[in-house]
Amino acid sequence: MSKAYKTGWFDRKGWSDIIIGLPYVWLVALFLLPFLIVVAMSVATKTPTAPPFSFGGDYPLLNWEGYERVFSDGLYLRAFLTSVVNAAAAMLLCLIVGYPMALGLVRVAPAWRNILLMLVILPFWTSFLLRVYAWMGLMGKNSWFNKLLTDWWNFVVPVDWAVNSIPMMHTNFAVVLVMVYTYLPFMILPLYASLERLDTTLDEAALDLGSRPHQVFFDITLPQSVPGIIAGGMLVFIPAAGELVIPTLVGNSASPMIGRVISDEFNQARDWPMASAVAVALLVLMVVPTMLYSHFQAKSGGAK
Amino acid sequence: MNRRPVFLITMLCFGFAFFYIPILSMIVYSFNESRLATVWGGFSTKWYVSLFSNRQVIAALILSLKIALISATVATILGTMAGIALARFRKFRGRVLFSGLVTAPLIMPEVITGISSLMFFILLADWIGWPGQRGFTTVTLAHITFSMVFVTTVVQSRMVQADQAIEEAAMDLGSRPWQVLFDVTLPVIFPAIMSGWLLAFTISLDDVVITAFTTGPGATTLPLLIWSKVKLGVTPDVNALATLMVLVVGLGVVLAGILMSRADRRRDADARLAYQANE
Amino acid sequence: MPAAQAEPFLRIEGVSKKFGSFTAVSDVSLTVEKGEIFALLGGSGCGKTTLLRMLAGFEDLSAGRIFLDGKDMAGVPPWLRPVHMMFQSYALFPHMTVETNIAYGLKHEPISKAAKQDRVREMLDLVQLTQFAARKPHQISGGQRQRVALARALARQPKLLLLDEPLAALDKKLREHTQFELMSIQQRTGVTFMVVTHDQEEAMTLADRIAVMDKGQVKQVGTPTDIYEFPNSRFVAGFIGSITSFEASVKGRDGDHLVLDVPALGAVQARDVPGLVEGQAVTLALRPEKLRITKNRPDATNVVEGQVKDLAYFGKDSLYRITLPSGELVQAHAVNANRGEDAARADWDDRVFLSFDPASAIVLAE
Ligand SMILES: Nc1ncnc2c1ncn2[C@@H]1O[C@H](COP(=O)(O)OP(=O)(O)OP(=O)(O)O)[C@@H](O)[C@H]1O
Ligand SMILES: [Mg+2]
Numbered sequence: 001m002s003k004a005y006k007t008g009w010f011d012r013k014g015w016s017d018i019i020i021g022l023p024y025v026w027l028v029a030l031f032l033l034p035f036l037i038v039v040a041m042s043v044a045t046k047t048p049t050a051p052p053f054s055f056g057g058d059y060p061l062l063n064w065e066g067y068e069r070v071f072s073d074g075l076y077l078r079a080f081l082t083s084v085v086n087a088a089a090a091m092l093l094c095l096i097v098g099y100p101m102a103l104g105l106v107r108v109a110p111a112w113r114n115i116l117l118m119l120v121i122l123p124f125w126t127s128f129l130l131r132v133y134a135w136m137g138l139m140g141k142n143s144w145f146n147k148l149l150t151d152w153w154n155f156v157v158p159v160d161w162a163v164n165s166i167p168m169m170h171t172n173f174a175v176v177l178v179m180v181y182t183y184l185p186f187m188i189l190p191l192y193a194s195l196e197r198l199d200t201t202l203d204e205a206a207l208d209l210g211s212r213p214h215q216v217f218f219d220i221t222l223p224q225s226v227p228g229i230i231a232g233g234m235l236v237f238i239p240a241a242g243e244l245v246i247p248t249l250v251g252n253s254a255s256p257m258i259g260r261v262i263s264d265e266f267n268q269a270r271d272w273p274m275a276s277a278v279a280v281a282l283l284v285l286m287v288v289p290t291m292l293y294s295h296f297q298a299k300s301g302g303a304k
Numbered sequence: 305m306n307r308r309p310v311f312l313i314t315m316l317c318f319g320f321a322f323f324y325i326p327i328l329s330m331i332v333y334s335f336n337e338s339r340l341a342t343v344w345g346g347f348s349t350k351w352y353v354s355l356f357s358n359r360q361v362i363a364a365l366i367l368s369l370k371i372a373l374i375s376a377t378v379a380t381i382l383g384t385m386a387g388i389a390l391a392r393f394r395k396f397r398g399r400v401l402f403s404g405l406v407t408a409p410l411i412m413p414e415v416i417t418g419i420s421s422l423m424f425f426i427l428l429a430d431w432i433g434w435p436g437q438r439g440f441t442t443v444t445l446a447h448i449t450f451s452m453v454f455v456t457t458v459v460q461s462r463m464v465q466a467d468q469a470i471e472e473a474a475m476d477l478g479s480r481p482w483q484v485l486f487d488v489t490l491p492v493i494f495p496a497i498m499s500g501w502l503l504a505f506t507i508s509l510d511d512v513v514i515t516a517f518t519t520g521p522g523a524t525t526l527p528l529l530i531w532s533k534v535k536l537g538v539t540p541d542v543n544a545l546a547t548l549m550v551l552v553v554g555l556g557v558v559l560a561g562i563l564m565s566r567a568d569r570r571r572d573a574d575a576r577l578a579y580q581a582n583e
Numbered sequence: 584m585p586a587a588q589a590e591p592f593l594r595i596e597g598v599s600k601k602f603g604s605f606t607a608v609s610d611v612s613l614t615v616e617k618g619e620i621f622a623l624l625g626g627s628g629c630g631k632t633t634l635l636r637m638l639a640g641f642e643d644l645s646a647g648r649i650f651l652d653g654k655d656m657a658g659v660p661p662w663l664r665p666v667h668m669m670f671q672s673y674a675l676f677p678h679m680t681v682e683t684n685i686a687y688g689l690k691h692e693p694i695s696k697a698a699k700q701d702r703v704r705e706m707l708d709l710v711q712l713t714q715f716a717a718r719k720p721h722q723i724s725g726g727q728r729q730r731v732a733l734a735r736a737l738a739r740q741p742k743l744l745l746l747d748e749p750l751a752a753l754d755k756k757l758r759e760h761t762q763f764e765l766m767s768i769q770q771r772t773g774v775t776f777m778v779v780t781h782d783q784e785e786a787m788t789l790a791d792r793i794a795v796m797d798k799g800q801v802k803q804v805g806t807p808t809d810i811y812e813f814p815n816s817r818f819v820a821g822f823i824g825s826i827t828s829f830e831a832s833v834k835g836r837d838g839d840h841l842v843l844d845v846p847a848l849g850a851v852q853a854r855d856v857p858g859l860v861e862g863q864a865v866t867l868a869l870r871p872e873k874l875r876i877t878k879n880r881p882d883a884t885n886v887v888e889g890q891v892k893d894l895a896y897f898g899k900d901s902l903y904r905i906t907l908p909s910g911e912l913v914q915a916h917a918v919n920a921n922r923g924e925d926a927a928r929a930d931w932d933d934r935v936f937l938s939f940d941p942a943s944a945i946v947l948a949e
Contacts, residue, residue, distance in 0.1 A: 020386075020389045023386035023456075104309065104313055129531060131326070133542060144342075181323075263419075476664075477687055492678055
């Protein structure tokens with residue numbers, strides 16, 4: 001049978017081999033292989049050698065202790081809990097702040113829209129580290145922002161409750177606040193994309209059929225923007241749950257988040273197997289379920 | 305709807321205040337005379353002066369730019385290939401694994417990518433004696449790996465949007481496969497390749513966690529330098545550095561935005577003319 | 584010269600295309616003569632585009648062979664076939680101007696730069712786009728884009744030009760105008776055109792011959808008149824124009840006429856169709872414009888009485904729907920030739936007589 005050229009210039013042996021092969025080999029060597037090392041390491045035994053692990057010649061060949069500790073030691077469980085709570089709080093706050101902003105962007109005059117959109121994206125291009133840092137300046141005890149908040153607090157609460165300054169740095173509150181700040185564009189952009197596509201004549205049809213504006217929002221706009229909410233939620237939740245920089249800089253080291261625990265196990269305790277076990281647990285417990293959830297949501301949404 | 309969305313506009317104002325007040329505050333305090341970074345002690349530009357005379361900062365900046373340039377370029381080449389492969393090759397052996405490998409780095413927590421790369425490099429050195437020392441090379445390799453998938457995402461979505469018939473049309477008009485690639489496919493996805501490169505460049509320039517894990521002695525990038533300073537608290541020279549970086553990036557983005565919207569407007573005007581002059 | 588002896592310009596022989604277990608094109612055989620406009624007509628999804636893509640070389644054949652100018656096209660890649668295609672989406676290169684788009688086919692040709700320029704200028708002139716030469720595709724209108732696509736495909740002087748729904752993206756008025764433009768360009772260039780369309784009027788206007796396709800198969804090939812007046816199946820009769828069809832059976836022959844027994848109409852005389860045997864079940868198809876409506880019983884071979892149920896007045900003609908005693912509805916067209924004959928014209932609920940010539944009655948065995 002004759003050769004078909006149905007797909008194009010690339011549909012020939014030599015070409016396709018290079019185009020697929022090069023990135024494939026790269027990702028297998030520098031991403032998959034290192035990842036498999038983590039998985040293997042999670043069942044190794046810690047030793048005082050360098051590198052600090054072995055697969056112990058004798059029984060048990062596989063060491064499940066790391067996983068046992070993850071699920072029994074309060075430190076890890078608390079770290080997981082802190083991560084979930086902080087990431088979920090950040091996600092919800094992003095949604096609460098981001099949804100009206102995205103809707104506002106859709107509803108403002110088109111002349112304004114591009115400028116405002118650029119203003120949403122602009123912080124994303126500036127350094128992540130510096131955005132965290134900016135809040136360190138604001139939350140510190142002597143900063144004008146903290147003073148302003150303190151004055152307001154002292155004004156509204158009874159005299160007995162008055163404080164010198166509000167302790168913000170090194171709290172979970174600070175972590176959530178800064179996460180909301182740094183991840184908010186990730187929530188706004190997918191929401192904007194899904195809201196922009198909506199047909200405004202549907203709104204008008206609903207108003208015409210006697211719905212009040214807030215009913216239109218809950219009956220028409222909100223259900224149709226669910227894919228945007230899910231996409232934005234994922235984009236915030238997943239990196240927030242594994243976040244390392246923010247908790248290190250503004251977080252409470254007494255109740256660390258899971259990213260911090262992994263990094264400390266690895267760097268300070270030099271316990272590679274334990275760090276790997278926690279890492280795998282993080283993936284299995286949080287990242288994979290989130291991915292599956294969004295996958296099936298997207299599927300059932302598409303089927304409707 | 306003809307009601308003014310008062311609530312939405314209020315939220316927008318609040319949101320933009322939330323976005324920009326911390327940055328503005330940081331900029332203002334970079335001109336602070338006082339050593340105490342959060343207490344205003346009068347106007348001064350001395351931190352900028354000390355910044356420019358700081359060898360360490362300059363060296364870190366140069367290293368960061370070097371890594372970002374190289375890794376963005378390699379990542380763009382590899383990422384474009386992967387994007388083309390996923391968008392155009394219907395079936396090939398291991399496609400499922402490949403598309404998994406292209407999405408996984410996007411969602412992998414950075415800490416995990418960090419420790420996995422570090423263990424990989426250490427073990428590799430143990431097995432084959434390379435890399436003897438971690439630093440520029442290992443950081444660049446790690447950056448290429450996690451930024452190439454962003455390029456892939458951008459290129460792939462552009463490829464999927466592009467009318468595949470134009471490639472067939474070129475072939476139909478007598479072009480051989482490789483001519484189609486250079487005449488049609490690459491020029492059409494070029495904007496996506498460029499934005500992929502820009503994305504990879506900024507991601508590399510901005511990365512802390514993975515760099516921290518894969519670097520070695522003597523290879524301190526700018527984010528790592530800032531990281532080590534910032535861990536100790538707020539200092540006025542970081543404020544100055546931050547201000548400069550924000551200004552450079554801000555100007556760049558605003559300029560690009562203006563240029564793009566102007567091109568858009570011109571295109572709209574052209575299109576309108578065409579319809580008027582038509583038939 | 585009898586066509587059967589000379590090798591036809593394009594010969595498609597038993598061509599099939601399967602996508603997995605789905606057969607998109609099934610055992611198609613066609614011949615196309617040089618300089619002809621040949622139309623492939625059929626509903627959506629019937630395999631027209633697939634057949635074109637096989638001719639252009641983008642899909643391989645599951646079975647069958649294609650000969651162009653006596654040469655077997657098997658194994659010839661698209662870039663070596665003297666066949667060009669005008670894509671359904673036009674597929675203009677978005678990053679090139681109108682001029683470079685048109686010139687693209689010549690880019691890799693071994694001819695002088697001046698010759699290429701001349702050729703492009705000629706093409707721009709042919710499609711009247713000289714003043715838009717420097718525009719990009721997104722800066723011109725849909726009709727102009729269509730012409731760029733045409734000029735681009737013609738620039739390289741193909742032997743055969745495949746046009747996939749060339750007019751579908753244009754609005755109605757522009758489409759009618761462009762039909763004639765296409766025909767005149769075809770006449771001037773002498774290139775053989777194979778046009779895909781799902782619009783029967785377009786096919787009848789444009790084409791010298793039409794192939795009617797259904798579910799991957801070619802149902803009938805013929806001139807527009809053949810296909811309209813002598814359809815060979817209920818599908819073709821129903822697809823082209825409108826018909827009212829009746830169950831019937833062959834009763835016998837009366838001279839050169841066939842006599843049918845039609846339960847709804849009684850005995851009907853029709854043009855003889857060879858091969859039909861007595862007692863065979865057939866379909867009688869009547870086209871609305873072939874029926875005459877009169878208020879008095881006419882002196883004609885086939886007459887049936889009915890009552891006007893519905894009538895739509897279009898100005899130049901009227902469409903009647905008439906209930907027969909058996910309860911069936913028949914459509915009939917009446918031309919409003921004379922003004923002010925309201926008294927003679929049938930009106931709602933009038934009893935009328937329908938009559939038709941035996942020659943106009945279509946008898947379909949299939
Ligand atoms: N690559 C493919 N894989 C599987 N099925 C296909 C493919 N291409 C076409 N088909 C199927 O083959 C049938 C014929 O498709 P084709 O595009 O030829 O139809 P068409 O007659 O051009 O219709 P339209 O008028 O809508 O353009 C359709 O049912 C289509 O779904
Ligand atoms: Mg088609």
